[in-house]
Amino acid sequence: MPEDKGLVLIVEDEAHIADLQRLYLTRDGFGVHVESDGRAGLAAARRLRPVTIVLDLTLPGLDGIEFCRLLRDSGDWTPVVMVTARDEEADRIIGLELGADDYLTKPFSPRELVARIRTVLRRAAGPPAEPVLTLGALTLDPARRTVHHEGRPVDLTTTEFNLLAYLMRRPGQVFTRAQLLSHVWGYADYRDGRVVDVYVSQLRAKLGGAGPIRTVRGVGYSLGPA
Incomplete structure (x- = not known):
């Protein structure tokens, strides 16, 4: 059964x-x-x-x-x-x-x-027993699946959370849209690159103007200090 x-x-x-x-x-x-x-x-x-x-x-x-x-x-x-x-x-x-x-x-x-x-x-x-991740004013707790930015809680969807967690585990590393689709969504199709842009836009809106997600022109996205 x-x-x-x-x-x-x-x-x-x-x-x-x-x-x-x-x-x-x-x-x-x-x-x-x-x-x-x-x-x-x-x-x-x-x-x-x-x-x-x-x-x-x-x-x-x-x-x-x-x-x-x-x-x-x-x-x-x-x-x-x-x-x-x-x-x-x-x-x-x-x-x-x-x-x-x-x-x-x-x-x-x-x-x-x-x-x-x-x-x-x-x-x-999410992964079990992973330590809390911190980058500047941004804190992400994988076990509790909570995010705080500048001390305030940020409500994220499952996919928004996982995208942010993936980037926070690799600060400074630049990822193409196809790489993010593969690692976060579980599939890679260059035609769906706009999906990544939508989620990055949503994260930026929720984290505020000082959010840490950076656009690397002609390549993709990276996470830097907030």
């Missing part, structure tokens, strides 16, 4: 897609709860406390964008894998800016969905 890996909430209004996702996730050891309406899905997220949410962008009642906005505004940082039928950069960027941790464009393999969920959960778990 597969091990119990926790509950995944699927919010998907196309029953055949939800059934296929349920089948593969169940085989992999996850419990699964399905809702076909955005409002019912949001209520289930608050009631069931899943380990991950697979969220369709286009839903009746409440679309995926508003779902994600309301979830994050309430302080719920459960990892979200957003699913969209439209392969448009604007859709992906809006979802990421609202706090989605990953995205998939339909049609996709259910095996890829399972792999993406595993990756998101590994990132959320």
Whole structure:
């Protein structure tokens, strides 16, 4: 019998897609709860406390964008894998800016969905017993998954936290977008470089104008003293 890996909430209004996702996730050891309406899905997220949410962008009642906005505004940082039928950069960027941790464009393999969920959960778990990281006015605690900048707490999504932690473990080192995609997201596709830019922009906004992330023109990003 597969091990119990926790509950995944699927919010998907196309029953055949939800059934296929349920089948593969169940085989992999996850419990699964399905809702076909955005409002019912949001209520289930608050009631069931899943380990991950697979969220369709286009839903009746409440679309995926508003779902994600309301979830994050309430302080719920459960990892979200957003699913969209439209392969448009604007859709992906809006979802990421609202706090989605990953995205998939339909049609996709259910095996890829399972792999993406595993990756998101590994990132959320973080490395065990790692010491607190400090760089200037910035402090990151990998065990508690907390960040403070100039003494104030900073709320980050799972992916924002992992990107910042990766850079803080290697201060001064310059990374290309492809390298960051590979090491932080678990895959590398030069066409997705804009995703890295979005997350860096989000981190800068949350850390304030004196944040430590530096752009290295023509190359990528580095972390220097705050």
